[in-house]
Every structure is written in C-alpha cells, then in structure tokens.
Amino acid sequence: MGAGRHQQRTAERGFSLVEALVAIALLASVMAAVSSAQGDSIYRGIEVMNLTSATELIETVVLDIEEEYRTDGFPTNQLENKDCDEFLPKGYDSFSCEYDLLQLDVNAENMSGLGAEANEKISGSSLMNTFCGQDGGAAAANIAAVCQQLQVAQGVGLPTELSAFAPLCDPGLSQLCGVNLDKMCQNTQLITSFIPTIIEQAAKSTRKLVVRLKWQDEGLVANDLEIETFITSVPEAEPEQ
Numbered sequence: 001m002g003a004g005r006h007q008q009r010t011a012e013r014g015f016s017l018v019e020a021l022v023a024i025a026l027l028a029s030v031m032a033a034v035s036s037a038q039g040d041s042i043y044r045g046i047e048v049m050n051l052t053s054a055t056e057l058i059e060t061v062v063l064d065i066e067e068e069y070r071t072d073g074f075p076t077n078q079l080e081n082k083d084c085d086e087f088l089p090k091g092y093d094s095f096s097c098e099y100d101l102l103q104l105d106v107n108a109e110n111m112s113g114l115g116a117e118a119n120e121k122i123s124g125s126s127l128m129n130t131f132c133g134q135d136g137g138a139a140a141a142n143i144a145a146v147c148q149q150l151q152v153a154q155g156v157g158l159p160t161e162l163s164a165f166a167p168l169c170d171p172g173l174s175q176l177c178g179v180n181l182d183k184m185c186q187n188t189q190l191i192t193s194f195i196p197t198i199i200e201q202a203a204k205s206t207r208k209l210v211v212r213l214k215w216q217d218e219g220l221v222a223n224d225l226e227i228e229t230f231i232t233s234v235p236e237a238e239p240e241q
Contacts, residue, residue, distance in 0.1 A: 054095065054213045054225040061087045061097055061211055066231040069101075074207055074233050079101050084211070100210040106203040111196040119192040132185030206232050 064087040084097040122128055147169030150162060209231050216226040 013035040041144060050215050050223070051225065053092070054215065057088060057095060057097075057209055058213050058225055060089070060229050061099075061213070062209065062229060062231075064225065065209060065211070069207070069233045071230065074101070074205075094216045096214045098212050100208075102208040102210070104203040104206055104208065106199060111199045114199055115192065118195045122188060122192055128185075128188065132188065138236060205234050206230055 061084055065084065075092040079099070081098050081100065084099050088095055145233060146162065147166075150166045150169055178189055207230070208228065210224045210226065210228050216223070
C-alpha cells in the first residue's frame with residue numbers, strides 16, 4: 001500500500017508556478033536577444049546602403065559644381081553652406097546637400113617666400129651647379145665636359161639625376177627634340193623670378209570645395225558624409241572669327 005501511495009504522488013508531480021515563470025522569462029530574454037540582433041543587422045544594412053548611395057551621389061555633385069564654375073567662373077567672395085540640392089537626381093528626397101567654396105589663403109608675403117625658396121633650391125641644387133654652373137650661365141665648356149663624362153665615364157662622379165640628360169648630349173637628338181642646353185640653363189634662373197606670379201594666378205583660378213551630404217536617419221549612427229577637394233576655373237579662349 002505504501003508503494004501505491006508513492007507512485008500516486010509521483011504521477012501528480014509537475015512544474016510549479018515559479019518554475020514556469022522562470023522558464024518564460026528565460027525564453028523572453030532569448031527572443032529579445034534574437035530580435036535585437038536581427039534589428040541591428042537590418043539597421044546596419046540600411047546604413048551601408050545609405051553610405052553607398054551618398055558616396056555615389058557626392059562624386060556626381062562635385063563634378064556638377066566643378067562644371068558650373070568652370071563655365072561661369074568663380075565668385076569674388078567665399079561661399080559657405082550653399083544649397084546644392086539641385087544637383088541631386090530624382091528619387092533621393094531623403095538626402096540634402098550643401099557646400100563651401102573657399103579661396104586659397106595666399107598673400108604677398110607667402111608668394112614672395114615661396115619664390116625665394118624655389119630660387120634657392122634651384123640655384124643650390126647639385127644638378128644645376130654641375131650642369132649649368134654656379135650662376136646658371138651654362139658655359140659651353142662646362143656642358144661639353146659634363147656630356148663627355150656622361151658618355152665616356154658613364155656619369156661616374158656626377159649626380160645621379162644627370163643621367164636623364166645623357167641623351168640630350170647627342171647633338172642629333174637635341175636638335176630633333178628642339179632642346180638647347182645653353183638656353184635651358186640660362187632661362188632656368190629667369191623662370192624662378194616668375195614663380196610668385198605663377199602662384200598668384202594659380203590661386204585665383206583654384207578654390208577649395210567642401211561638399212556635405214546628409215540623409216534622414218533617426219539612429220545613433222552618423223548620417224552625413226563630407227568630402228574636400230580642389231577645383232579650377234580657367235576661362236576658355238574665344239573662338240577666332
């Protein structure tokens with residue numbers, strides 16, 4: 001009879017309410033983790049898609065802005081936070097665009113310093129001193145001696161950069177290429193004096209372009225893309241009548 005009562009108690013044994021609640025809580029936490037992982041994966045996928053679209057769009061915008069200023073020329077003032085939504089193609093309403101067009105900060109002091117630095121580097125270079133002489137005068141005897149050393153001694157004792165000029169020591173090749181070594185050395189010093197003017201003209205025709213794209217994204221991840229580049233605007237020559 002005792003054995004029968006034991007079997008009856010065993011058959012009536014089941015899960016208590018506490019055990020059921022614990023199991024449900026564990027299941028809920030697992031489901032929450034799975035849902036969170038899936039949601040994060042979907043969000044990351046959307047983020048990658050937006051960044052990919054922004055990368056493609058910003059390249060197109062830069063080209064369009066560059067073409068506009070190449071045709072119309074740069075304004076005399078700087079532009080900041082200028083709207084460029086007009087350059088976005090249809091179907092990208094969630095994106096917004098703005099850009100800055102900044103002038104290069106090159107003043108007279110900087111230009112003079114760059115010119116002096118360039119002149120010093122050219123005048124003090126071993127290449128110029130060996131090939132053209134100390135004053136860039138390009139004495140014919142000096143050029144002849146260097147050419148002979150390049151051709152006969154294969155440039156032993158000379159700066160390695162001079163090997164590039166070896167073909168020009170052949171009178172036939174020099175005439176064919178239209179290169180006059182004497183004039184080249186003489187004009188090098190003259191060219192350095194124009195460097196400040198060259199820098200000034202280059203600065204006038206160059207602008208720093210900063211383009212920013214933003215898109216609608218309520219998440220915590222960055223929702224913008226910025227790129228910096230330089231563009232030039234050189235007026236085209238008018239066709240001859």
